[in-house]
Amino acid sequence: MTSIKPRKAVQIAEHLEQLLAKGHWALGARLPAERQLAAQLAVSRPSLREALQQLISKGMLESRVGGGTYVLSTKPIGFVDPLLTLFRENPEYRFDVLEIRHALEGNAAWYAALRSTDEDKASIQACYENMMQLHGSLDPMNEARADATFHLAIVEASHNLVLLHVMRSLFDLLQNSISHNLDKLYTQARVFEPLSQQHRELMDAILASDPERARQAAEAHLVFVEDSLKMIDADEARKQRSLRHLSR
CATH class of the missing domain: 1.20.120.530 (GntR ligand-binding domain-like)
Incomplete structure (x- = not known):
């Protein structure tokens, strides 16, 4: 039976979550711009955008209109x-x-x-x-x-x-x-x-x-x-x- 690979956005979200847990970005820090971050991770912008939304829903990131994406927590807020x-x-x-x-x-x-x-x-x-x-x-x-x-x-x-x-x-x-x-x-x-x-x-x-x-x-x-x-x-x-x- 062929195993089903996780969707790309899920893989990106998991990778970003690991980076947050390791302190790659400090609490309150602003993440790189979407285009720059996508290039750093070698992923598409739509997949990255979906991954960021997943972490926003977990309470780890916050998106500010016209102001970028910021670190709220280094782990899912439910923890x-x-x-x-x-x-x-x-x-x-x-x-x-x-x-x-x-x-x-x-x-x-x-x-x-x-x-x-x-x-x-x-x-x-x-x-x-x-x-x-x-x-x-x-x-x-x-x-x-x-x-x-x-x-x-x-x-x-x-x-x-x-x-x-x-x-x-x-x-x-x-x-x-x-x-x-x-x-x-x-x-x-x-x-x-x-x-x-x-x-x-x-x-x-x-x-x-x-x-x-x-x-x-x-x-x-x-x-x-x-x-x-x-x-x-x-x-x-x-x-x-x-x-x-x-x-x-």
Whole structure:
């Protein structure tokens, strides 16, 4: 019995999904123009267009009229949707994600310091420099996305595929559920300066192949991020109370 080959658009969609899962395009990034992407993949534009629609229907891509196609998620949104809904209804659960990051990223940094290749280290350094260059941009979420890309480059350098997929899921959740707080991390000098120093220390520890120093740097960084987000939450709560008081 002759096996039936998947339709070309399905094959293209699967390939694009693999590229997204591997971080070929960062969250929020714009995909190349349709003509350019079709040429890169050596496929027809109609087949590519159909494949893109499949990923749009999965919640992985977003098409903006006159503005191209953008990355919304590195996996089908159904994978994280139940938790995303929970977080929007119960904001305090966001900190559960940060607690999990403590356990996972400390280990990821440890293994990255042990296993990272010269190529991995160059990627981590490039991600760090990009993050620094984006500071002060008109959209602070660009810097937040660059921050996630930096941390995911470290996870990739751990060469643990399961850990990488788990961390991608967590970053998708964080960026979808607390974007209104993430952007504020990069607009306050009292927060940005320590963040910058912590990222530098984390990178330097991995470049120096010092696993214990890398683990400690990752864990110290996450404690600071959690404390800073709680501080922002508290500031927002005070502002809301003041507004309610003035409206009476």
